[in-house]
Amino acid sequence: MAEPLLVADGISKAIKKSVLVEPIDIKLDRGEVLALCGGNGAGKSTILRMIAGIMRPSSGSVRLNGNDWTRSRAEYSRQLGYMPDDYSFSPGLTAMEALSFWAALRGVGQARVLEALELVGLKDKRSGKVQTFSKGMRQRLLFAQAILAEPPLLLMDEPTNGLDPYWMDEFVRLLGELKKRGHAVVFSTHQLQTAEEIADRVVFLIDGRKCGEGSVESYRKLHGEHPLHSAFRAALGG
Ligand SMILES: Nc1ncnc2c1ncn2[C@@H]1O[C@H](COP(=O)(O)OP(=O)(O)OP(=O)(O)O)[C@@H](O)[C@H]1O
Numbered sequence: 001m002a003e004p005l006l007v008a009d010g011i012s013k014a015i016k017k018s019v020l021v022e023p024i025d026i027k028l029d030r031g032e033v034l035a036l037c038g039g040n041g042a043g044k045s046t047i048l049r050m051i052a053g054i055m056r057p058s059s060g061s062v063r064l065n066g067n068d069w070t071r072s073r074a075e076y077s078r079q080l081g082y083m084p085d086d087y088s089f090s091p092g093l094t095a096m097e098a099l100s101f102w103a104a105l106r107g108v109g110q111a112r113v114l115e116a117l118e119l120v121g122l123k124d125k126r127s128g129k130v131q132t133f134s135k136g137m138r139q140r141l142l143f144a145q146a147i148l149a150e151p152p153l154l155l156m157d158e159p160t161n162g163l164d165p166y167w168m169d170e171f172v173r174l175l176g177e178l179k180k181r182g183h184a185v186v187f188s189t190h191q192l193q194t195a196e197e198i199a200d201r202v203v204f205l206i207d208g209r210k211c212g213e214g215s216v217e218s219y220r221k222l223h224g225e226h227p228l229h230s231a232f233r234a235a236l237g238g
Contacts, residue, residue: 011060038205044188081146135162
């Protein structure tokens with residue numbers, strides 16, 4: 001049987017005496033969407049950063065499409081697109097300039113830059129300075145940079161923060177299309193409703209520890225309406 005696209009084995013993170021994330025296993029198949037759910041400080045961003053190769057795990061290993069980050073870092077990085085929860089754009093940069101910079105780093109041509117801007121509804125705003133953009137527009141630009149090179153895995157930290165209802169629906173639709181084309185996604189969210197709409201599977205986190213995991217479908221069968229609220233409460237022991 002083929003190895004899953006992503007295999008994170010016992011990854012953990014400690015800084016000095018603080019344990020940010022206890023050892024956790026995460027596996028993901030091609031075309032699968034996984035939500036990391038938990039409150040503030042639960043460890044969602046830390047897990048995404050470790051998988052993205054931005055933060056070195058204190059223990060464990062990560063394989064992505066057969067690549068081990070510690071052995072083949074460049075090839076590993078080519079397998080993923082990462083959307084951070086926030087990003088400080090250089091003052092004065094236009095949307096087109098920002099995206100073209102990322103495209104150059106990834107060897108992606110200008111036609112794809114325009115296509116990505118169109119997908120996120122920013123083509124007409126491409127000459128606008130990013131510092132004048134709303135939070136939702138900056139989120140859409142960060143989403144565009146993550147999908148530029150159409151990598152097998154997308155890692156997204158709170159991707160729906162700041163999106164209005166129209167773009168929230170568009171985002172769900174865009175992710176659905178990416179999924180159909182075989183892309184896998186791991187995203188973090190505080191919003192269980194969002195996870196229900198987008199994810200196939202959910203990992204619940206509390207204080208850097210996995211406290212529950214299951215498919216949205218299985219939670220639906222178990223809890224009916226608002227399945228993830230009930231499942232999270234059950235995972236918390238409430
Ligand atoms: N560089 C760091 N040094 C020390 N502690 C850190 C560092 N980065 C994060 N932490 C701590 O690690 C814990 C997990 O943080 P993390 O950002 O991963 O949580 P999160 O679930 O993404 O939270 P939020 O939903 O608020 O963004 C928090 O207690 C945070 O304060």
